Amino acid sequence: MAYSNKVIDHYENPRNVGSFGKGEEGVATGMVGAPACGDVMKLQIKVNKDGVIEDAKFKTYGCGSAIASSSLVTEWVKGKTVDEAATIRNTQIAEELALPPVKIHCSILAEDAIKAAIADYRKKYGASDVPAEKKAAD
Amino acid sequence: MERKPIYLDYSATTPVDPRVAAKMIPWLTENFGNPASRSHAFGWEAEEAVENARAEVAKLVNCDPKEIIWTSGATESDNLALKGAAHFYKTKGKHLVTMKTEHKAVLDTMRELEREGFEVTYLDPEPNGLLDLAKLQAALRPDTIVVSIMLVNNEIGVIQPIAEIGEILRAKGIVFHVDAAQATGKVAIDLEKLKVDLMSFSAHKTYGPKGIGALYVRRRPRVRLEPQVHGGGHERGLRSGTLPTHQIVGMGEAFRLARLEMATENERIRMLRDKLLAGIQGMEEVYVNGDLEHRVPHNLNVSFNFVEGESLIMGVKELAVSSGSACTSASLEPSYVLRALGRNDELAHSSIRFTLGRFTTPEDIDFAVKLIRERIAKLREMSPLWEMYKDGVDLSTVQWAAH
Numbered sequence: 001m002a003y004s005n006k007v008i009d010h011y012e013n014p015r016n017v018g019s020f021g022k023g024e025e026g027v028a029t030g031m032v033g034a035p036a037c038g039d040v041m042k043l044q045i046k047v048n049k050d051g052v053i054e055d056a057k058f059k060t061y062g063c064g065s066a067i068a069s070s071s072l073v074t075e076w077v078k079g080k081t082v083d084e085a086a087t088i089r090n091t092q093i094a095e096e097l098a099l100p101p102v103k104i105h106c107s108i109l110a111e112d113a114i115k116a117a118i119a120d121y122r123k124k125y126g127a128s129d130v131p132a133e134k135k136a137a138d
Numbered sequence: 139m140e141r142k143p144i145y146l147d148y149s150a151t152t153p154v155d156p157r158v159a160a161k162m163i164p165w166l167t168e169n170f171g172n173p174a175s176r177s178h179a180f181g182w183e184a185e186e187a188v189e190n191a192r193a194e195v196a197k198l199v200n201c202d203p204k205e206i207i208w209t210s211g212a213t214e215s216d217n218l219a220l221k222g223a224a225h226f227y228k229t230k231g232k233h234l235v236t237m238k239t240e241h242k243a244v245l246d247t248m249r250e251l252e253r254e255g256f257e258v259t260y261l262d263p264e265p266n267g268l269l270d271l272a273k274l275q276a277a278l279r280p281d282t283i284v285v286s287i288m289l290v291n292n293e294i295g296v297i298q299p300i301a302e303i304g305e306i307l308r309a310k311g312i313v314f315h316v317d318a319a320q321a322t323g324k325v326a327i328d329l330e331k332l333k334v335d336l337m338s339f340s341a342h343k344t345y346g347p348k349g350i351g352a353l354y355v356r357r358r359p360r361v362r363l364e365p366q367v368h369g370g371g372h373e374r375g376l377r378s379g380t381l382p383t384h385q386i387v388g389m390g391e392a393f394r395l396a397r398l399e400m401a402t403e404n405e406r407i408r409m410l411r412d413k414l415l416a417g418i419q420g421m422e423e424v425y426v427n428g429d430l431e432h433r434v435p436h437n438l439n440v441s442f443n444f445v446e447g448e449s450l451i452m453g454v455k456e457l458a459v460s461s462g463s464a465c466t467s468a469s470l471e472p473s474y475v476l477r478a479l480g481r482n483d484e485l486a487h488s489s490i491r492f493t494l495g496r497f498t499t500p501e502d503i504d505f506a507v508k509l510i511r512e513r514i515a516k517l518r519e520m521s522p523l524w525e526m527y528k529d530g531v532d533l534s535t536v537q538w539a540a541h
Binding site: 019034041042060064066112 | 444452472484520523524525538
């Protein structure tokens with residue numbers, strides 16, 4: 001199967017591979033997928049006091065497109081507020097990486113991973129996203 | 139283009155041996171006659187070449203040349219054998235037996251026969267890939283007419299106990315078909331001794347050209363088939379169609395070379411395969427799929443736990459190998475052969491099939507081992523499953539959010 005150059009680049013030079021130390025302040029984790037389906041993504045975000053994602057890390061078991069999708073989203077979420085990160089859509093990921101139709105599920109999984117990490121953040125740290133919600137209402 | 143990867147996919151296909159190609163060429167250009175032309179020298183010499191090739195194929199498997207029918211390849215041979223025998227013997231019964239690990243050319247033909255009203259039993263292999271003879275015995279019924287079991291499995295390379303199966307089936311008068319596409323030149327085949335009634339062959343797995351194969355049809359005791367391709371009545375009416383002389387000459391020469399060289403060639407390849415195995419066996423969480431004893435020398439099928447098959451293939455792109463997993467063909471199903479062995483999802487998704495051959499060198503294997511070790515380590519560094527395993531998490535107890 002022919003991969004796009006961007007997928008190959010992320011696969012060969014993945015950004016932000018790794019995990020944060022256990023118990024590190026502001027860290028939230030999203031783990032999605034299943035080995036049975038051939039993809040598991042773990043996405044971690046580290047959020048500062050202002051609700052901004054200052055760092056992100058991933059580990060992915062899956063095909064090249066799954067690895068590239070998760071590598072890409074770690075780049076995208078960095079510097080965004082939690083609420084801004086929540087607006088990332090799989091279609092943007094698929095478009096950026098030029099994923100073929102059979103690999104669209106990889107981008108969906110990456111979007112799910114962001115949502116899962118954000119849900120974990122909100123569960124752990126409560127409604128620290130109040131300012132952002134106010135912003136959304138404006 | 140970068141330099142080509144190292145070819146370790148000889149079970150997918152082999153290059154045509156240059157000696158074979160050289161023999162074929164005159165039959166395309168100068169000696170182009172139709173072997174069925176009886177009225178001039180062009181036809182006569184083509185017919186002689188076809189019969190010489192038929193004799194070479196027969197010699198490799200120790201049968202009468204009259205028992206060899208040319209086809210377009212093993213897929214057609216499987217179709218002719220199974221549909222041909224089922225249709226001919228349908229008044230005797232309507233039950234057929236095969237294994238879940240057969241090639242699709244057999245499995246899909248069986249599905250077609252089911253649509254026509256036949257009943258098929260698909261036997262599970264043992265965890266090592268081999269057929270348990272007691273399970274075969276138990277599956278046979280008074281109305282069983284055909285059993286089809288492959289000699290060498292294309293994914294895991296295991297050798298089925300064909301001699302023993304033949305004894306069981308002959309005693310019951312059941313037609314026995316064997317797909318031997320992956321076996322020629324790798325295991326000795328003696329059809330004088332084996333109680334096999336129909337056997338499928340392919341040229342391109344044995345350094346011959348693509349597009350040519352053969353079906354062995356036993357004469358004593360005689361096995362009858364309904365032809366599936368109708369026309370000019372070639373091949374004793376069993377398979378009509380103008381014979382492709384150059385292809386046939388190529389298959390004959392390829393099988394002649396296999397007969398002469400297989401003993402030494404297989405020892406050389408076995409040493410390389412064992413070198414490859416030794417090189418990767420020291421790694422953690424590596425599993426060989428299929429029995430290592432009852433196995434052709436050129437096959438190694440390995441699962442690298444916690445690394446997904448497609449990214450694995452991509453990670454070792456300097457090697458031309460195939461994934462046991464069918465992910466590469468855009469289906470997300472893991473290998474049905476590995477699933478039939480009872481491998482769990484992670485292992486079934488994490489396999490690579492290495493198949494070595496005539497032109498594989500020790501340097502190729504050294505390069506492959508070094509590359510595999512490096513890339514697997516890198517992919518595992520990236521794998522959340524590897525991390526969980528290292529943290530002592532039992533993955534089978536995890537509640538996955540399936541998608």
